[in-house]
Every structure is written in C-alpha cells, then in structure tokens.
Amino acid sequence: DGGITQSPKYLFRKEGQNVTLSCEQNLNHDAMYWYRQDPGQGLRLIYYSQIVNDFQKGDIAEGYSVSREKKESFPLTVTSAQKNPTAFYLCASSLRDGQGTEAFFGQGTRLTVV
Amino acid sequence: AQKVTQAQTEISVVEKEDVTLDCVYETRDTTYYLFWYKQPPSGELVFLIRRNSFDEQNEISGRYSWNFQKSTSSFNFTITASQVVDSAVYFCALSGSYNNNDMRFGAGTRLTVKP
Numbered sequence: 001d002g003g004i005t006q007s008p009k010y011l012f013r014k015e016g017q018n019v020t021l022s023c024e025q026n027l028n029h030d031a032m033y034w035y036r037q038d039p040g041q042g043l044r045l046i047y048y049s050q051i052v053n054d055f056q057k058g059d060i061a062e063g064y065s066v067s068r069e070k071k072e073s074f075p076l077t078v079t080s081a082q083k084n085p086t087a088f089y090l091c092a093s094s095l096r097d098g099q100g101t102e103a104f105f106g107q108g109t110r111l112t113v114v
Numbered sequence: 115a116q117k118v119t120q121a122q123t124e125i126s127v128v129e130k131e132d133v134t135l136d137c138v139y140e141t142r143d144t145t146y147y148l149f150w151y152k153q154p155p156s157g158e159l160v161f162l163i164r165r166n167s168f169d170e171q172n173e174i175s176g177r178y179s180w181n182f183q184k185s186t187s188s189f190n191f192t193i194t195a196s197q198v199v200d201s202a203v204y205f206c207a208l209s210g211s212y213n214n215n216d217m218r219f220g221a222g223t224r225l226t227v228k229p
Binding site: 035040101102104106107108110 | 118151157159161209217222
C-alpha cells in the first residue's frame, strides 16, 4: 500500500543529544514537509522540500536540520540546540500539481526529552 | 499573513446529535485553498476535504457537510447524527500557494461523542 512511514513511533532523548526522525514515502510525491504539534496548538511547519537536494526553512526551523538525498526520504534531525524538543512530529508529502493538492501525513513520532 | 481560527477548543456531544465545527480564516490572496483534516487518537491526520477559493458550492459527503462562505471568511464543518467513531481532533487549514509551502493550521477542535 502507498503511504508515508514515520519511525520510530516513540523516541526518548537525553538532554544534549541529537536524534533523527525517519520519514519515508512511496507515493512518488515531490514535496515533503515536517510539522511540529504541541498540545492545544495547530501544526507548525519546521522544514519543507519541493525537490531532491533542496529544502527550505519553515516557521520554526531553529534547532532542526533536514536532508533530501532521495525523493522517498526526508529525515529530520532534532539537535541539542532545540531548547524544547518534546512534541509530536508529523511528516507529510504532496504532489506539486499547481492545484493546491492536499498533503498526506504519516502517523507521527512522539519525542520526549528525559 | 494567513491565519486560521478555530474558536472551539473542545466540544462534547451525545451520539446522534448534530455538531458544527467552526473555522474562520484570514488571507489577502485571491486564490487559496481550504482543508479539513481529522486526527484520531492514532495521531495520523486524515484528509477530509479541499476547497478552492473560487468554488463556494457547499458539499455533502454522507454524514459530513461543509459550508464555505467567502463573505464571512468561514469554512464550517457539520457532522450529522454523530457517532462515537467521530471522536477526534479536527483541523482546518489554509494554503495560499499551489505547493502548500505556506499551509497554516488552526489550533484544532477536540470533538468527543459520548454513547
């Protein structure tokens, strides 16, 4: 089945550590996105990528990094510079058809700092 | 700047009641897209509907219906005869560009349907 796979589902990080969240899609979508969700808040865009080897900062990129070496993969690294990383992280992808097509989401990764 | 407001933080209804989730948006774009997503307890956002700014026709899909009114910048979502399985967080979103770079989400409305 086509879809977006995020792993792991739960992740625990010690303070000062970098961690990487995986996102893979087999929908043949050009565009991929990372969002952060905090309790009682909507989704906020961290990074997005429209094509391979290119990505742009979203609204809250500080303390995060990404790469887009393959069309199918868009991993997110939460660095030690991110002061409050505990949150729910969602990866999404969409077509680039010029018609505001909807984004498809993965099941998310819940990151907790211990 | 684009903004989406979902003023209802939480709504609780009893099964079979009708419920309307409000969404008000702000944008200066003449071409834009509105979305509703459902987030069940599993966490994944499930796409429900997309509307472009030139199509104000209301839509019905089974028990779900959407009312888009440009005059009041609203895109409300009604569930008729609610069921326990409708319990979830519902997000309204707005995108002003064709590639969703600037998609903005509301804070979400948590709907609880009690048996």
